[in-house]
Amino acid sequence: MKFQTDGLILREMSIGESDRLLYILTGSDGVIKAFAKGAKSIKSGKCAPTSLLSYSRLTVYKTRDSFNIGDARSLRIFSRLRSDVRKMCLAQYFCELAMTVCPREAPAEKQLRLILNSLYLLSESKRDERLIKACLEMRLTAMAGYTPDLLMCGSCGAYTAPTMFFVPASGRLECADCGGARNKGAVPLGAAALTALRHTVYADDDRLFSFSLTDEGLDALNTASESYIKYRFEKDFKTLAFYKTVAG
Ligand SMILES: [Zn+2]
Incomplete structure (x- = not known):
């Protein structure tokens, strides 16, 4: 079967001298693993559009047990990310996150749009890196079916408190x-960080990245979102650890 789809290259691996094995986040089929024959050759028209972080229009041939890329054309390459090591490291974490959290061979339009928006904001320096990262972490986790309950204290029902604790293991306050x-692992949140954490989960899609927070608040927000991801997916993300060594 042959079909056309738009997808973001999350991972590229070399196969032999000239081929590539790709993990691609597509809107139509979620994460797919696909071969791109001859794609490593600079002369091949497939070289750039099958490179890491390329968002490309792809012709895909599906057989019983594999996907193969025919034609490929870049729609967006996020060139500014590539000249900034730190941003590139964060973008690679976004890719690892997508590989872990997004559906396989099932539609993922919303996830794809969210990740493309995140990469755009990161690439163009439109928002603080920590803000983009926390929004993506919380939202992707919620899309995967793990929406935390951030409305009130799970014990007494208080909506606000001078310090509220986010409990990553249960996703409650x-x-x-x-x-x-x-x-265990409780993350203390002041009023502003709590409002921001609620925003990352409950805000409308088009307002998701529209808020600001102090440095201290952003750090607390990130501690909460990272802990939540870690508990939910029981994984230490290598690309996140690497980003942190680069970000200092
Ligand atoms: Zn309480």
Whole structure:
């Protein structure tokens, strides 16, 4: 079967002298693993559009047990990411996140749009890196079916508290009075960071990245979103650890 789809190259691996094995996030089929014959050759028209972080229009041939890329053409290459090591490292974490969290061979239009938006904001320096990262982490996790319950303290029902604790293992809140600090891995959140965390989960798609937060708030927000990802997917992301060594 032959079909055309648009996809973001999440990972590229060399196969032999001239071929590539790709992991691609497509809107129509989620994450697919596909071969691109002859794509490593600079002379091949497939070289750039099958490179890491290229967003490309692809002709795909599906057989019983594999996907093969025919024609490929770049729609967007996020060139500014490539000249900034730190941003490139964060973008690679976004890719690892997508590989882990997005559906396989099932539609993923919303996830693809979210990741493309994140890469665009990162590439163009439109938002703080921590803000983009936390939004993507929380939103992707929610899209995967793990929407946390951030409405109120899970024990007493308080909507606000001077310090509210986010409990990553359960995806719930517990206030200081109810002993929130006693939960394993509990992340303390001030009022602004709590509002921001709620925003990353509950805001409309087109407003997702539209907020600002102090440095301190962004750090707390990131501690919460990273912990949540880690508990939900039981994974230490290598690309995240690497980004942190580069970001310092
Ligand atoms: Zn409480």
